[in-house]
Amino acid sequence: MSTQGAEYVRDQRYLTTRITADGRDGFPVEPGRYRLVVSRACPWANRSVIVRRLLGLEPVLSMGICGPTHDERSWTFDLDPGGRDPVLGIERLQEAFLARDPDYPLGITVPAIVDVPTGQVVTNDFAQITLDLSTEWREHHRAGAPDLYPEGLREEIDEINAGVFADVNNGVYQAGFARSQGAYERAYRRLFARLDALSERLGTRRYLVGDTITEADIRLFTTLVRFDAVYHGHFKCNRTKLTEMPVLWAYARDLYQTPGFGDTIDFAQIKEHYYVVHRDVNPTGIVPLGPDTSGWTTAHHREELGGRPFGEGTPPGPVAPGEAVA
Structure with a gap:
């Protein structure tokens, strides 16, 4: 960095x-x-x-x-x-x-x-x-593995990914590590403008591109799942929490509850990394106890939009031995 x-x-x-x-x-x-x-x-x-x-x-x-x-x-x-x-x-x-x-x-x-x-x-x-x-x-690949980067959708996936990287994936860091008020505010505004646009896009479709999970959803999810735990407070991305953005919150819960997503997430390790390592942002190294993560398993109703998470494929099997999140 x-x-x-x-x-x-x-x-x-x-x-x-x-x-x-x-x-x-x-x-x-x-x-x-x-x-x-x-x-x-x-x-x-x-x-x-x-x-x-x-x-x-x-x-x-x-x-x-x-x-x-x-x-x-x-x-x-x-x-x-x-x-x-x-x-x-x-x-x-x-x-x-x-x-x-x-x-x-x-x-x-x-x-x-x-x-x-x-x-x-x-x-x-x-x-x-x-x-x-x-x-x-x-x-x-396993039998039934999804096509996460389908050839006919790659141009659209790449376009979505570019905007998500610039304003969301990297945007939260640009806000959190800004060294002036102006730099912070510019990153903050780009971040929430992009989140608003993504919310509008996802209001009528279950996934970002096509009707199945693709690389684009994975790249957005890994930032959204850390948003309230880290980026909202630690990086000052505090216009609204993820839980206060109804479409994105439901979308993120949908993915979290899909095998292969939520079972890779360790909120304790996520918080420990950001709050302990970034001493220039959090000099005390104190790790917050919140937020409450029980909402991640509540009903999301995104299936009402249709879509097939794995297309013609199937969900992954159980987590491999030794790789389960505690």
Whole structure:
């Protein structure tokens, strides 16, 4: 993260090597070869956790889970026995980045996919990772896996994603890390203008694009699910809570109650990450007890709009052993 003047600017320089079916970047799709490293706290990593689960890739792509907090050096595996990832054998994700490049100068971010035999990070390009899981890993999708990035809808999905990223996914950070009143107010207004537009769009349709869940819904959901717990107070995005935006609140509950979404969410870890790590925003490190999350399981009535969550496919099965949220 960085600021240029008063504006928050996200460093989007990532390792863009891709894991593909034809291995054109030197890393072919191979069951068991790679490990997806995530944190349940991180919205960008949460996308890949959801996509992996919806597509049923657990048997071919293992997952390491970092703890919710980190220092300036790296995310750590403090949730694992001995504080060490059982597959990669490392204590810090930083070790996998330095194995790829001993002079690696950029951010140590999740999600990251690590080549297990070499211990080197292949990619941390979060936006491309989920698209590649949908397209390049297709041979290993479970029977009944949904098409999250259907070819005929990609242009519309990409357009929606661009606006959601600029004003919502990244917009909450631009508000929260602003270094001037003007920068904050500009981000705040863009955020709520986009949320209002999305609310209008979703007032007559169950999902953002087409009549099934797509990549676009996943990208919006991971911000909405953190909104009241973190962004409303911690990042000063406080015009209205999610629970006070009827359409988006019902839409978010619909997704939360869909297998593969809510079962990836750990509100305690989400709050611990933001309120403990961001000491420039929250110097005391005190983690709030609220909000009450029981409303996430209440009726949403979005099924009345039609739509088929998984299209011609089926819901994912039970959460893989060892991956259930406490």
